[in-house]
Amino acid sequence: MLASHIHHLQCVLCGASYNPVAVEYTCPACGPSGILAVHYDYEQVAPHIGRAQLAENHEQTAWRYRALLPISYSHRTMPPLAIGGTPLYAVERLRSYLGMSDLWLKDDTRNPSASLKDRASVIAVMLAGGKTVACASTGNAASSLAVQAAAVGLPCYIFVPYDAPRAKVIQLLMCGATVFAVNGSYDDAFDLCIEACDTFGWYNRNSGYNPYLVEGKKTVGLEIAEQLAWQVPDTVLVPTGDGCILSGVYRGFEDFYLLGSAYRAWLLYRPKVLLPLCERWKGTVLYGLVKRVLLPMVSPKDCLAMEPWLSVIFVPVADLVLLSRMQRF
Known part of the structure; x- marks a missing residue:
């Protein structure tokens, strides 16, 4: 059962909003390419999660962030x-x-x-x-x-x-x-x-x-923020197949940022999340996955005009050199 603190789902293509009870997967207007983003009611979420509460929470798994997950509290058995x-x-x-x-x-x-x-x-x-x-x-x-x-x-x-x-x-x-x-x-x-x-x-x-899968993946971003005592990194490098880990990691930081903007100072800024994608991968399964999922949201040639959290980088270099090159961004 879905959590009651989900406010709405919003299509990343056309911007249309939907009741999560009415739509299960993708935007009815845009079809399979109309990926939906989950938006929470932060007024409802805020009383259930905070720095002090997390400090006293002995749960050491991803479920310590349950207030920011789409799982209903009626789920008693984990x-x-x-x-x-x-x-x-x-x-x-x-x-x-x-x-x-x-x-x-x-x-x-x-x-x-x-x-x-x-x-x-x-x-x-x-x-x-x-x-x-x-x-x-x-x-x-x-x-x-x-x-x-x-x-x-x-x-x-x-x-x-x-x-x-x-x-x-x-x-x-x-x-x-x-x-x-x-x-x-x-x-x-x-x-x-x-x-x-x-x-x-x-x-x-x-x-x-x-x-809702991105919501699970975002817990890695939530953990990184907490593990670094809320001093988030400037840049996060994400090994990426279909682009969903990229958006998931960012979503974790974004949730804390938006929650803090409205209720308390949690994160002062959101880090840049980078997707390393080599030109030599064109025509491969990896490139096809990114094209299917990520590119409906952002075109590589237009990435510099996008929000500053997202960069898609094409570099014709070997993997080991790639990591060294990426440190410059």
Whole structure:
């Protein structure tokens, strides 16, 4: 069940607002490209979360931020696997190597499936209301959903391209998921998953389609802000597949910023969140995912005219050099 403190959903393309009870996934006017952003009633949220309350909260998982999540308080039974609360490391040797005196590394491999995607999948299995859950993926999102669904006993269906890595498919099967190998690309698997969810009433866990998954991913931003004693970093580098982690990390900082603007000084500013995307990835699954989800919201050539929190950077360099180059931004 959705939380009552969700004020409305808003389409990132046309700006139309919707009652969350009336619309489940994407904007009815814009179709699948009309990604919806979740907006909260901060007057309702404020009494339930604050610096003092967090300091006294002994919950060390992502659920310490429940007041800023789309899960209703009527949910009494929480999923058994601990999600979030992952360490933020002061990586001294890497700082020295890169010449960056204040570099930190957030280690989300501590999550149950060794991925940040668990933060989204746990939201999906809770909002599924006992339904079968499904997604299209060739990597961490699929593994994460399979693990989270198994933990709460939900049937899970995963759609993968026919040439998906064998090791990933084996991992999904080991977790009890039913895997459909689609004779086509990732886009074909994605489209078939959407159709199957609509036809059979399964709960759709696809990023860039289900608006509530970003809300789970944003808990990493909430954690970073709190772990750095509310002195947020100037820049956050986000390894990105479909663009939803990028927006999710930012959403965490934005929630604290907006909450603080209205009620108390939490964050003085929001950091810039950067998406490193190499030109040499054009034509790959990664580029296709970004094109499907992120580019409806921002065009790379227009990124400098966008809000200052978002930068899309195309650099024709190797991965190891990329990290070194990115420190200049």
